[in-house]
Amino acid sequence: MDLLRTIADRLIGLSATVGSLGLLVLVGTILYDVIGSQFGRPLYGALDITIMSFVIVVFGGMALCDRRGGHISVDLLERRFPPLLNRIIDAGSAVLGAAIFVTLAWAVYESARISEMLNLSTNLLRLPKAWFQYALCTLALVTAFGMALRAVEIALTGRDVRRDETPSR
Amino acid sequence: MTGTATGLIGIAALMILLMLRIPVAFAMFLVGFLGISALNGMSSAFNLLASESFTLASSPELVVIPLFILMGNITAATGMSRQLYDAAYALVGSIRGGLASATIIGCGGFAALSGSSVASALTMGQVALDQMDRFKYSQRLSTGAVAAGGTLGILIPPSTGFVIYAILTEQSIGRLFLAGVLPGILLLTLFVLAITLICIIRPEFGPPGPRTSLPEKTLAFLKAVPILGVIALTIGGIYGGFFSPVEASAVGAGAVMLITLFRRTLTLRIFIEALRGSVVTTATVMLILIAAHMINPFLALSHIPTAVGLFIDGLGLGPMAVLSIILLIYLVLGTFLEGFAMLVLTLPIFFPIVTGMGIDPIWFGVLVVLTLEMGLISPPVGLNVFIVKSVAPKVPLSEIFLGVIPFWIMMLVTIIILMSFPQIALMLPNAMKN
Numbered sequence: 001m002d003l004l005r006t007i008a009d010r011l012i013g014l015s016a017t018v019g020s021l022g023l024l025v026l027v028g029t030i031l032y033d034v035i036g037s038q039f040g041r042p043l044y045g046a047l048d049i050t051i052m053s054f055v056i057v058v059f060g061g062m063a064l065c066d067r068r069g070g071h072i073s074v075d076l077l078e079r080r081f082p083p084l085l086n087r088i089i090d091a092g093s094a095v096l097g098a099a100i101f102v103t104l105a106w107a108v109y110e111s112a113r114i115s116e117m118l119n120l121s122t123n124l125l126r127l128p129k130a131w132f133q134y135a136l137c138t139l140a141l142v143t144a145f146g147m148a149l150r151a152v153e154i155a156l157t158g159r160d161v162r163r164d165e166t167p168s169r
Numbered sequence: 170m171t172g173t174a175t176g177l178i179g180i181a182a183l184m185i186l187l188m189l190r191i192p193v194a195f196a197m198f199l200v201g202f203l204g205i206s207a208l209n210g211m212s213s214a215f216n217l218l219a220s221e222s223f224t225l226a227s228s229p230e231l232v233v234i235p236l237f238i239l240m241g242n243i244t245a246a247t248g249m250s251r252q253l254y255d256a257a258y259a260l261v262g263s264i265r266g267g268l269a270s271a272t273i274i275g276c277g278g279f280a281a282l283s284g285s286s287v288a289s290a291l292t293m294g295q296v297a298l299d300q301m302d303r304f305k306y307s308q309r310l311s312t313g314a315v316a317a318g319g320t321l322g323i324l325i326p327p328s329t330g331f332v333i334y335a336i337l338t339e340q341s342i343g344r345l346f347l348a349g350v351l352p353g354i355l356l357l358t359l360f361v362l363a364i365t366l367i368c369i370i371r372p373e374f375g376p377p378g379p380r381t382s383l384p385e386k387t388l389a390f391l392k393a394v395p396i397l398g399v400i401a402l403t404i405g406g407i408y409g410g411f412f413s414p415v416e417a418s419a420v421g422a423g424a425v426m427l428i429t430l431f432r433r434t435l436t437l438r439i440f441i442e443a444l445r446g447s448v449v450t451t452a453t454v455m456l457i458l459i460a461a462h463m464i465n466p467f468l469a470l471s472h473i474p475t476a477v478g479l480f481i482d483g484l485g486l487g488p489m490a491v492l493s494i495i496l497l498i499y500l501v502l503g504t505f506l507e508g509f510a511m512l513v514l515t516l517p518i519f520f521p522i523v524t525g526m527g528i529d530p531i532w533f534g535v536l537v538v539l540t541l542e543m544g545l546i547s548p549p550v551g552l553n554v555f556i557v558k559s560v561a562p563k564v565p566l567s568e569i570f571l572g573v574i575p576f577w578i579m580m581l582v583t584i585i586i587l588m589s590f591p592q593i594a595l596m597l598p599n600a601m602k603n
Binding site (some may be wrong): 016019020022023024026027030031033034047050051052054055057058059060061062064065068070071072073074075076077078081086089092093096097100103104107108110111132133136 | 187188189190191192193194195198199202215216218219220222223225226227228229231232235236239412415416418419420422423426441444445447448449450451452453455456457505506507509510549
């Protein structure tokens with residue numbers, strides 16, 4: 001179990017790093033474009049880079065978001081529930097989250113295959129849309145893996161990694 | 170089974186899941202996916218999931234979310250918020266209740282750099298509570314001021330609440346941002362007024378702080394000038410038509426990075442954590458938005474919004490009466506539902522009714538966001554109150570809730586003023602260039 005947790009944390013850390021790099025690209029691209037536009041030299045394909053790096057930013061952070069317990073929930077009744085029910089709910093919601101992200105990855109994967117078949121790409125730089133859809137699938141699967149492992153840990157040991165002091169690598 | 174019956178079952182299931190503490194986004198995904206499958210077939214739900222998740226995650230106007238969050242995170246982590254507080258303190262700190270007023274003004278300034286109410290309450294709480302303790306402020310007043318001041322983050326632009334409203338209702342983010350400026354200033358002023366009144370009635374609640382000399386005042390302002398410059402650049406840039414909101418967000422984030430690098434307060438560790446924190450918050454918000462785009466088509470297919478619209482039409486009420494009822498519903502929902510979840514779940518039903526009655530969608534957006542703000546300090550789930558509790562663990566929760574009451578009343582007064590004078594919200598967006 002510890003080995004799986006280490007692998008999961010490294011994958012979660014990696015996807016967050018990819019997302020963070022995407023965010024840096026986002027800032028750099030738009031800034032360059034804004035400043036360039038003032039001098040009559042806007043960045044060619046800035047919108048293409050912006051929207052595709054945004055995909056990486058959004059899904060790059062999903063796994064770490066779950067690891068840090070960042071998903072919003074209504075905890076109005078938590079203290080009134082018995083500990084066992086809270087544990088079942090925690091494990092159940094992690095399973096549900098994993099199922100949602102697997103379904104999402106699968107749906108986007110099917111869509112990516114169509115994009116590949118039709119040769120869909122961005123307007124100016126002709127970046128293949130499928131690349132980013134596959135990236136989305138991969139990042140969604142990492143999130144699902146983290147959630148599934150969290151569900152198993154809660155069920156078997158009662159440990160919920162979201163309450164750990166050191167969130168992630 | 171009719172579509173409406175399926176829709177009602179879906180809403181009931183959603184409420185049960187939410188009360189069971191299932192994350193809001195997961196609950197909406199599940200109900201939306203199953204609901205669409207029931208009404209339109211599984212392949213329809215599957216295709217919608219694929220298209221909406223990629224379309225939203227590659228939506229150019231939503232890029233403002235991570236960029237403004239990054240700007241706020243860097244500002245908070247590098248201590249720039251402290252300089253805002255110091256400048257506000259130099260201005261009003263030596264009068265009765267001045268430290269609490271400085272907290273509110275500091276929160277307003279920080280709100281103009283960050284779209285998050287939680288970040289505002291947390292950051293200002295860390296800066297201001299100790300200071301107010303030192304000068305023997307009533308804990309009720311100090312914690313109440315921080316919790317309420319933090320809520321300004323959702324009204325004063327850039328605001329995540331406005332971005333979500335804009336996406337759900339297809340309104341202009343720039344116009345909504347500008348519509349929040351004057352109501353935000355009005356609310357800030359009323360908060361300061363509330364503190365002044367409290368300190369007139371109970372002078373022991375907020376003793377005056379030590380006087381600051383003119384050179385001290387000048388120094389505090391000079392230190393805050395770059396931050397005020399960033400605020401002027403971003404919001405002024407949108408107003409003047411120099412930047413789109415997306416460009417303004419990148420320029421703001423870039424400017425904050427430059428300033429903190431120049432001041433040597435931005436270390437690599439802080440920068441990496443600010444980036445990571447920004448992608449995590451972006452993921453939280455975006456997952457809710459994607460889930461909203463699963464549940465909203467389900468609600469539309471179930472014809473529930475139409476049925477509610479017809480019901481309200483049948484009552485024969487005027488626009489102001491309908492608006493009042495809707496805001497009252499938001500106030501009640503805000504006491505137990507998370508703000509974004511409330512927006513996402515209710516807008517598909519209320520927005521067509523409101524626009525159908527000729528109510529300005531930008532004005533409505535400001536009123537709705539203001540009621541969300543009230544939810545942040547309303548018991549039993551007022552998020553900002555719990556944030557303040559985490560910063561001031563020794564103060565009883567009941568004391569903080571008592572402390573926010575005067576501010577909650579001022580929010581209600583702001584809503585009434587805005588309902589009476591819509592131009593307060595609409596003046597700037599209507600004067601906006603481009």
